[in-house]
Amino acid sequence: MPITKICAVQFEVSPDFSKNISRVEQFFKKANKSNCDIICFPEIFLTGPLNKERYNPKIPVQSKKLFSELCKKYGLYAIMGSIIEKISNNFYNISYLFDNKGSIVGDYKKNHLVQKSEAKYLKAGNDVSVFKTKIGNIGIQICRDLLYPEITRKLMLKSAEIVFCQSFWSAKSSSYEWIYSNKYFKYKTPKEVDALVSARAIESHAVFVYANAAEAFNANGINDILLGRTQIALPFYGSTDILDHNREGILIKEVDLGIVNDAKKVYKIEKDLKDYYK
Secondary structure, X not given: OOEEEEEEEEOEOOOOHHHHHOOXXXXXXXXXXXXXXXXXXXXXXXXXXXXXXXXXXXXXXXXXXXXXXXXXXXXXXXXXXXXXXXXXXXXXXXXXXXXXXXXXXXXXXXXXXXXXXXXXXXXXXXXXXXXXXXXXXXXXXXXXXXXXXXXXXXXHHOOOOEEEXXXXXXXEEOOOOHHHHHHHOOOOOXXXXXXXXXXXXXXXXXXXXXXXXXXXXXXXXXXXXXXXXXXXXXXXOEEEEEOOOOOOEEEEEEEEOHHHHHHHHHHOXXXXXXXXXX
16 A cells, blocks of 8 residues: 655735636645645645635636646646636536646546635535545545545445545634634633534545645624644544644645555445445
8 A cells, every 4th residue: 555645734814816816736746745646735725715706717727737737737636625616507526636747537526515705606516436546545525524424334345545624614713603702612712613624534444634724804894713723533543633723834744645545444324334325
């Protein structure tokens, strides 16, 4: 089984696309210097939340062009966070996987949209895929998908070894329900991410990489304090490495994917669930 070195970026998102995209290469340089095989950025990290009125069709084109060039230049695979993109008259929250030659291996459209915001203008995806590469079988999900174990289980049944979850998850947000922000987490840090990242790795015997945005985002009527807490979890152990803050940074970890096969032998979850998820 391959040994894969992963770089997860906790990125401070600006509402200024040009500012964000101008900073991407510095993270590729750091990942390359650390001999990483793959780099993953957070959800919508190049723009922050958008709506139809603020959509610019040049952004997906420029973003994919840059990632193709940087992957080829630095010899890295990359999960391009996610972007809002219009495809066949529908808008999607979509993530792309690039190989180390700069080619797009595949994409994933976010299945579970936030009902109070993005679901009002985006179309949800309805499928998941696993992409076989020389650094492992890679599955992708985005942010709120983390709340739904079915997504990771479907990836498991398609033989995913590494699952990347890009996120724009906030500790506090102007869009959150009052009862959530004031009754349960007014003075506390939300706990879902820590609990679910560990659970997804264990219950789906996969390496689970969670890359979240950092700091605060205030623009276009949105006032968010991002949770951060980018982390990597392993079968058996749960989260083993974490950025225990919401400041910008990178998390690098080398993983032996042999642990995935060992977990399959121990838990035998695939055999139990093969008739549940078609």
